[in-house]
Amino acid sequence: MKASIIAAALAIVIATVDARPSGHTHQSRGHRKYKEGTIAIFGDYGWKGWSVPTAAECAGLPASGNCDPGDIASYPQAVIAQERTAKFFGEVCQEQNCQEVMTTGDNFYNIGLENYQHFKEGFIDMYTAKSLKIRWNPSLGNHDIVANTSVSLELNAHKYDSRWFMPSRWYQHDITVNDVKYHFTVLDSSPFISSYRTSTTSPYHSQELLNTMTPAMLQAQIDYLDKSSAESDADWKFVVMHHPILSTSKNYTKPADMGGLFQIVQKHKLVVLNGHDHVLSHQQGNNTDFFTVGAGSLTAASDGNNGVYLPYIKYVAANATYADNGMALLSGTKEELKVEYFELLKGAKKPSYTAIVKHNAHYNITI
Numbered sequence: 001m002k003a004s005i006i007a008a009a010l011a012i013v014i015a016t017v018d019a020r021p022s023g024h025t026h027q028s029r030g031h032r033k034y035k036e037g038t039i040a041i042f043g044d045y046g047w048k049g050w051s052v053p054t055a056a057e058c059a060g061l062p063a064s065g066n067c068d069p070g071d072i073a074s075y076p077q078a079v080i081a082q083e084r085t086a087k088f089f090g091e092v093c094q095e096q097n098c099q100e101v102m103t104t105g106d107n108f109y110n111i112g113l114e115n116y117q118h119f120k121e122g123f124i125d126m127y128t129a130k131s132l133k134i135r136w137n138p139s140l141g142n143h144d145i146v147a148n149t150s151v152s153l154e155l156n157a158h159k160y161d162s163r164w165f166m167p168s169r170w171y172q173h174d175i176t177v178n179d180v181k182y183h184f185t186v187l188d189s190s191p192f193i194s195s196y197r198t199s200t201t202s203p204y205h206s207q208e209l210l211n212t213m214t215p216a217m218l219q220a221q222i223d224y225l226d227k228s229s230a231e232s233d234a235d236w237k238f239v240v241m242h243h244p245i246l247s248t249s250k251n252y253t254k255p256a257d258m259g260g261l262f263q264i265v266q267k268h269k270l271v272v273l274n275g276h277d278h279v280l281s282h283q284q285g286n287n288t289d290f291f292t293v294g295a296g297s298l299t300a301a302s303d304g305n306n307g308v309y310l311p312y313i314k315y316v317a318a319n320a321t322y323a324d325n326g327m328a329l330l331s332g333t334k335e336e337l338k339v340e341y342f343e344l345l346k347g348a349k350k351p352s353y354t355a356i357v358k359h360n361a362h363y364n365i366t367i
């Protein structure tokens, strides 16, 4: 190719990369291949840098959302939990050679990403380990959609740190490690949650939610998952989203909350990766594996059903009073997907729990 043609082609590539859609267009940033290593799953983490409102600022406002007294009181503890988990994440990825991170959302508390300082404190200066200088592929949690500016800031945050790559509200991404291909369809699950849609006093009944909760927009995400999964020839196909379909805590999200999404999950035999519950856990039902990875900062034993196993729970990193911090890593072969959980209290050298997923697995429990 002539230099001028190369330059023109490059200009087009650069223009394409630069023109981050602020809406819900669906672009992939291509297929990334690695010889070896693991893919990290991490969620519910970004507290540090939240502009905690003062009592005066909350005067006259509802005691929820940004002025939730429980969240305000938890902030110092949440930052400590985030910092120690960030350090642990670095150690785990050093040991296990993480190549990329998929997040399960709630990247920024309490109302989402507010400004550059928040991004700097909660991400750039937080995940500083050399082993974490890898691509991060975020999904949106309910906290990420509260402030009007949050989603557009997250969509543009690659300008501040090139590790961060969120091309649109929902998108697909392929990673190949050691010749095994992983296909991720990343969704924005908040608009599926009926309580956010119907409760006008919910902090998550935000302008961002109103923009994405129409029946047509919900169907667009379902169709996107269907098409993305159908067209992929990957060895392992995942849906990554914040809210669980099947949760460790029976009081939380139920399959019905996710509308038609679970039918698509079953149709394409997808593996579900989610956060929202502030625990590490593995559930099985309807021949589907559900991996909850929501332990990047503050955890909650109650989200892990206080360590009590329901019929579909295979593993939960919680006991009656405490839930451990940590993350999960994906690896394996074309025949067997390996999902390894690392818990902070158990160390970075070896996983505290390993799940092996096989194709066409049959689990007796129906949900």
Ligand SMILES: *[C@@H]1O[C@H](CO)[C@@H](O)[C@H](O)[C@H]1NC(C)=O
Binding pocket: 147, 148, 207
């Ligand atoms: C967010 O945007 C909506 C619609 O433009 C507006 O009504 C609302 O006041 C904004 N919220 C905040 C917190 O600025």
Ligand SMILES: *[C@@H]1O[C@H](CO)[C@@H](O)[C@H](O)[C@H]1NC(C)=O
Binding pocket: 250, 251
């Ligand atoms: C969870 O649901 C059970 C049964 O409906 C109820 O007794 C319990 O109080 C609920 N727990 C919470 C934390 O809401």
Ligand SMILES: *[C@@H]1O[C@H](CO)[C@@H](O)[C@H](O)[C@H]1NC(C)=O
Binding pocket: 255, 256, 262, 263, 286, 366, 367
């Ligand atoms: C789980 O599978 C059973 C049996 O096929 C089916 O009746 C049920 O609707 C499925 N559950 C969900 C939530 O889709």
Ligand SMILES: *[C@@H]1O[C@H](CO)[C@@H](O)[C@H](O)[C@H]1NC(C)=O
Binding pocket: 319, 320, 321, 322, 345
């Ligand atoms: C739960 O685990 C934590 C952390 O290991 C421990 O300190 C605590 O004693 C345990 N609580 C119960 C009730 O087993």
